[in-house]
Amino acid sequence: MESSFTAGKSLDNDFRVFVDEYAHDSVDVVVRAANLGEFRTMNRGIAAAFDGKTICALSTPMGMGGIAVIRVSGPDAFDLANRVFSKDLAAVESHRAVFGILRNAAGETVDECLATVFRAPGTYTGENTVEFGVHGSTFIQTEAVRALMDAGCRHAGPGEFTARAFLNGKMDLTQAEAVGDLIAAEHAGAHRLAMEQLKGTFAKEITALRTELIGFAGLLELELDFAEEDVEFADRARFDQLLETLIARIASLADSFRKGNAIRDGIPVAILGAPNRGKSTLLNALLGDDRAIVSPIPGTTRDTIEDTCVLGSSKFRFTDTAGIRATDDALESEGIRRAWQTAKRASLVLYVLDASQDSVAEANAALNALEIGPETDVIALWNKTDLADAPALSGWESLSIAAAEGKGIEALKVRLEALGLTDDSESSIMVTNLRHYEALMESNASLVTTRSGLSNGIPGDLVASDVRQALHHLGTITGEIDPEDILDHIFSNFCIGK
Amino acid sequence: MESSFTAGKSLDNDFRVFVDEYAHDSVDVVVRAANLGEFRTMNRGIAAAFDGKTICALSTPMGMGGIAVIRVSGPDAFDLANRVFSKDLAAVESHRAVFGILRNAAGETVDECLATVFRAPGTYTGENTVEFGVHGSTFIQTEAVRALMDAGCRHAGPGEFTARAFLNGKMDLTQAEAVGDLIAAEHAGAHRLAMEQLKGTFAKEITALRTELIGFAGLLELELDFAEEDVEFADRARFDQLLETLIARIASLADSFRKGNAIRDGIPVAILGAPNRGKSTLLNALLGDDRAIVSPIPGTTRDTIEDTCVLGSSKFRFTDTAGIRATDDALESEGIRRAWQTAKRASLVLYVLDASQDSVAEANAALNALEIGPETDVIALWNKTDLADAPALSGWESLSIAAAEGKGIEALKVRLEALGLTDDSESSIMVTNLRHYEALMESNASLVTTRSGLSNGIPGDLVASDVRQALHHLGTITGEIDPEDILDHIFSNFCIGK
Numbered sequence: 001m002e003s004s005f006t007a008g009k010s011l012d013n014d015f016r017v018f019v020d021e022y023a024h025d026s027v028d029v030v031v032r033a034a035n036l037g038e039f040r041t042m043n044r045g046i047a048a049a050f051d052g053k054t055i056c057a058l059s060t061p062m063g064m065g066g067i068a069v070i071r072v073s074g075p076d077a078f079d080l081a082n083r084v085f086s087k088d089l090a091a092v093e094s095h096r097a098v099f100g101i102l103r104n105a106a107g108e109t110v111d112e113c114l115a116t117v118f119r120a121p122g123t124y125t126g127e128n129t130v131e132f133g134v135h136g137s138t139f140i141q142t143e144a145v146r147a148l149m150d151a152g153c154r155h156a157g158p159g160e161f162t163a164r165a166f167l168n169g170k171m172d173l174t175q176a177e178a179v180g181d182l183i184a185a186e187h188a189g190a191h192r193l194a195m196e197q198l199k200g201t202f203a204k205e206i207t208a209l210r211t212e213l214i215g216f217a218g219l220l221e222l223e224l225d226f227a228e229e230d231v232e233f234a235d236r237a238r239f240d241q242l243l244e245t246l247i248a249r250i251a252s253l254a255d256s257f258r259k260g261n262a263i264r265d266g267i268p269v270a271i272l273g274a275p276n277r278g279k280s281t282l283l284n285a286l287l288g289d290d291r292a293i294v295s296p297i298p299g300t301t302r303d304t305i306e307d308t309c310v311l312g313s314s315k316f317r318f319t320d321t322a323g324i325r326a327t328d329d330a331l332e333s334e335g336i337r338r339a340w341q342t343a344k345r346a347s348l349v350l351y352v353l354d355a356s357q358d359s360v361a362e363a364n365a366a367l368n369a370l371e372i373g374p375e376t377d378v379i380a381l382w383n384k385t386d387l388a389d390a391p392a393l394s395g396w397e398s399l400s401i402a403a404a405e406g407k408g409i410e411a412l413k414v415r416l417e418a419l420g421l422t423d424d425s426e427s428s429i430m431v432t433n434l435r436h437y438e439a440l441m442e443s444n445a446s447l448v449t450t451r452s453g454l455s456n457g458i459p460g461d462l463v464a465s466d467v468r469q470a471l472h473h474l475g476t477i478t479g480e481i482d483p484e485d486i487l488d489h490i491f492s493n494f495c496i497g498k
Numbered sequence: 499m500e501s502s503f504t505a506g507k508s509l510d511n512d513f514r515v516f517v518d519e520y521a522h523d524s525v526d527v528v529v530r531a532a533n534l535g536e537f538r539t540m541n542r543g544i545a546a547a548f549d550g551k552t553i554c555a556l557s558t559p560m561g562m563g564g565i566a567v568i569r570v571s572g573p574d575a576f577d578l579a580n581r582v583f584s585k586d587l588a589a590v591e592s593h594r595a596v597f598g599i600l601r602n603a604a605g606e607t608v609d610e611c612l613a614t615v616f617r618a619p620g621t622y623t624g625e626n627t628v629e630f631g632v633h634g635s636t637f638i639q640t641e642a643v644r645a646l647m648d649a650g651c652r653h654a655g656p657g658e659f660t661a662r663a664f665l666n667g668k669m670d671l672t673q674a675e676a677v678g679d680l681i682a683a684e685h686a687g688a689h690r691l692a693m694e695q696l697k698g699t700f701a702k703e704i705t706a707l708r709t710e711l712i713g714f715a716g717l718l719e720l721e722l723d724f725a726e727e728d729v730e731f732a733d734r735a736r737f738d739q740l741l742e743t744l745i746a747r748i749a750s751l752a753d754s755f756r757k758g759n760a761i762r763d764g765i766p767v768a769i770l771g772a773p774n775r776g777k778s779t780l781l782n783a784l785l786g787d788d789r790a791i792v793s794p795i796p797g798t799t800r801d802t803i804e805d806t807c808v809l810g811s812s813k814f815r816f817t818d819t820a821g822i823r824a825t826d827d828a829l830e831s832e833g834i835r836r837a838w839q840t841a842k843r844a845s846l847v848l849y850v851l852d853a854s855q856d857s858v859a860e861a862n863a864a865l866n867a868l869e870i871g872p873e874t875d876v877i878a879l880w881n882k883t884d885l886a887d888a889p890a891l892s893g894w895e896s897l898s899i900a901a902a903e904g905k906g907i908e909a910l911k912v913r914l915e916a917l918g919l920t921d922d923s924e925s926s927i928m929v930t931n932l933r934h935y936e937a938l939m940e941s942n943a944s945l946v947t948t949r950s951g952l953s954n955g956i957p958g959d960l961v962a963s964d965v966r967q968a969l970h971h972l973g974t975i976t977g978e979i980d981p982e983d984i985l986d987h988i989f990s991n992f993c994i995g996k
Contacts, residue, residue, distance in 0.1 A: 059563060059565040060567065060634065061561035064681055064682065065558045066569070067557040067558055067569075068559070069565050071564070094595055095593075095595040095596065095613055108690075112696065118595075135680050136557075137679055137683045138684065139689050140683070140689065160689070179633070181566065182635055183563070183633055184635065185637050185638070186635070191635070191637050191641075198610065202961045
């Protein structure tokens with residue numbers, strides 16, 4: 001992205017866009033390129049990513065502060081930084097900070113600042129890097145970036161520093177994506193998942209799976225080479241067993257997505273109940289906010305209203321739904337349809353009952369009629385307990401609240417926090433990224449086809465093609481999708497002199 | 499300020515307050531302390547400012563970004579930072595960055611990050627300093643600061659790093675204040691003034707003035723010591739001349755305040771004119787905004803509406819005023835009184851005329867009746883030139899506009915930019931700070947008293963006391979208010995063996 005701004009204001013906007021997009025688009029550029037098959041021409045090891053230009057950008061949040069950091073990365077980082085800085089940065093050893101003056105093209109002092117030098121390859125991007133620590137005025141931030149651009153730097157695109165780190169082999173794609181997740185993490189759960197992924201735990205598991213699969217594929221390809229000799233290098237029974245194991249492991253990873261995604265983006269909680277039981281009042285009480293419109297008229301809520309809050313170390317995504325009852329009103333019916341949809345997707349349903357109105361029999365009937373998934377928890381909430389005592393309910397977990405008075409809300413929050421914690425196992429790998437989930441599903445589909453192909457005795461070259469598909473999908477997760485992998489493996493492991 | 503927050507949210511608020519107050523309150527703590535006479539006990543050279551604690555704070559703006567910097571400063575910086583960091587920072591040489599893991603008190607990984615070590619005294623604060631460059635999520639920022647506080651750091655008060663820099667003799671008070679101004683600078687003019695002040699140009703001038711005055715005071719004190727011998731060390735005529743020069747130089751510095759303040763906070767421009775000439779429309783056109791309420795009813799604007807914008811390298815502070823006419827309406831009269839007040843304080847009056855309505859005679863009469871100061875420029879603006887041509891006006895600079903259509907607004911802005919530039923001389927020292935201005939005025943008052951005392955032949959000890967007053971006021975500007983200065987000067991320059 002060649003930046004074309006000139007005025008201070010539009011530069012600010014560019015920064016804002018950059019910062020806003022950072023988390024989500026961080027490696028989209030790379031992922032897109034990888035999916036388009038452009039990946040191989042710019043594979044890791046290539047010194048200069050994309051256009052080989054040296055890039056610069058404000059790396060700290062926009063706004064006023066004590067310090068701001070402006071990062072320069074690329075093959076000409078020292079030369080271009082030298083054009084704005086009073087000391088020769090090419091002569092400074094790596095990981096060392098020097099004090100000097102940053103000047104613009106007109107020779108005017110922009111700031112007195114620290115410049116820290118990082119020499120390739122031991123840097124974040126894998127390229128020569130300079131970080132300027134300037135005074136944190138918006139004016140200086142803008143002018144320092146402008147001075148670097150005048151000196152010949154290109155303004156970095158969203159996430160481009162991290163993209164270069166990936167392209168230069170400093171991290172794999174899952175780690176690059178973890179950087180984006182880490183920056184966007186708002187609570188301990190999301191932070192821990194991103195941190196785990198950044199450490200490469202998930203990537204290691206995927207690589208291990210791929211390695212086993214590559215060994216298998218290598219044997220298959222070898223058979224093809226010796227097809228006329230009718231050799232069977234690969235023991236079919238062992239193959240079948242290996243595939244079974246792989247399919248189970250990948251399926252288990254894919255299964256963790258629902259959980260992992262809930263931790264990252266919020267555990268989905270549906271607030272359900274008959275009309276006028278105080279569902280919207282409950283939502284407002286939980287959020288400490290007038291998020292939903294509350295009225296004594298049954299059926300006030302038609303849209304599903306959603307909002308999140310962090311309780312303990314977990315984020316929750318609450319959805320207030322339309323009251324469930326038999327109705328002829330088309331609009332209300334649509335609302336009720338959506339309420340059921342929400343319930344099915346939720347990890348937890350809070351079913352709101354009215355202690356002053358609903359009988360135990362009615363409550364049980366309603367709870368038993370809930371259309372929910374097998375993994376959805378349910379808590380019955382007896383509301384309006386300021387008007388009447390909550391009846392005892394057997395077979396269902398229940399709590400007493402008086403949402404309008406805020407009574408029982410804290411106890412409910414404590415219960416939710418506890419639910420969040422049990423969802424948050426530290427030991428196992430969790431998939432949090434839709435892209436990873438889809439690749440795992442695709443990969444597994446190919447493996448299932450491979451397995452049935454093997455057992456049906458279809459020709460080896462067709463089986464090999466299915467395995468390659470599975471390998472490809474696994475490879476897209478970490479960014480290793482080079483089909484030469486398979487050949488490499490053959491040549492390195494099976495030196496048969498052919 | 500001992501921070502008492504526990505939740506993430508309140509920590510954010512603390513940061514916000516910190517960032518917001520940074521620019522303005524940066525050295526108020528010190529200035530207040532200095533004025534309270536507490537200064538001497540914590541004068542420069544004292545290793546640990548205030549309480550001797552090691553402080554920490556987020557130094558980059560709050561919000562999401564690629565990187566955030568958390569600064570630790572104080573005698574125990576390395577020890578306390580070591581408690582959260584995976585590497586021994588006490589063993590790292592100064593100005594060097596090392597990569598490691600930042601953990602909280604529970605041993606959980608907060609982030610993988612860079613820590614840069616700065617060893618006293620060659621640091622910003624003059625104390626041992628560690629800067630952690632962490633990933634810029636709000637969660638990590640909060641948790642990293644919390645981890646450092648758990649390790650024993652105190653959260654820094656507003657501007658405390660800069661206050662420590664002053665107290666440790668790394669900069670004088672004017673430079674410390676310049677840091678605050680630099681961070682708050684939104685445009686080139688304010689930035690340049692702050693940069694000049696940060697370089698110490700102003701402080702050098704004040705120090706030079708003080709040195710001359712100290713020499714003078716030294717001679718006076720010496721006379722007092724030898725009073726019984728009736729010696730007159732100091733040549734009275736030379737004294738009078740010196741005082742005259744000093745008074746003139748200090749007055750000239752004080753005079754620059756109006757200009758300097760205008761550059762920093764915005765050049766005041768008053769929009770004046772009879773009712774319904776389109777003054778509010780002009781303000782909106784200049785700001786590109788619907789700032790003022792516009793209606794065809796004369797007298798719509800009653801309050802003075804003020805807003806600023808940056809044109810070229812200068813900031814302008816526009817004030818829209820009530821239309822000037824004879825009226826019995828009490829509210830409107832008050833508005834008109836304020837309009838005149840605004841005009842008197844303005845550097846420039848934009849007098850709006852209606853080309854379709856006002857005659858040249860009327861225009862001249864109105865312009866001649868303007869109640870403005872001697873240094874206020876006036877530009878007559880013929881508005882509504884889409885309805886009628888602008889008549890020629892002699893003796894007054896005039897421009898044609900059609901504010902409602904935005905016609906002529908760009909030309910007006912260009913004219914304003916040029917006015918801003920002539921206001922912005924780079925060569926001379928400019929006072930931008932009200933505190934400095936007041937100290938200069940106080941100092942000069944004491945010098946004027948000294949001079950008249952000398953010419954009236956009042957006793958030497960009374961004259962000496964006035965000089966001490968002048969010295970004190972000059973000293974408060976840079977933070978050197980130690981009365982021992984005078985004694986030091988005597989002992990170093992006049993070794994008479996007594």
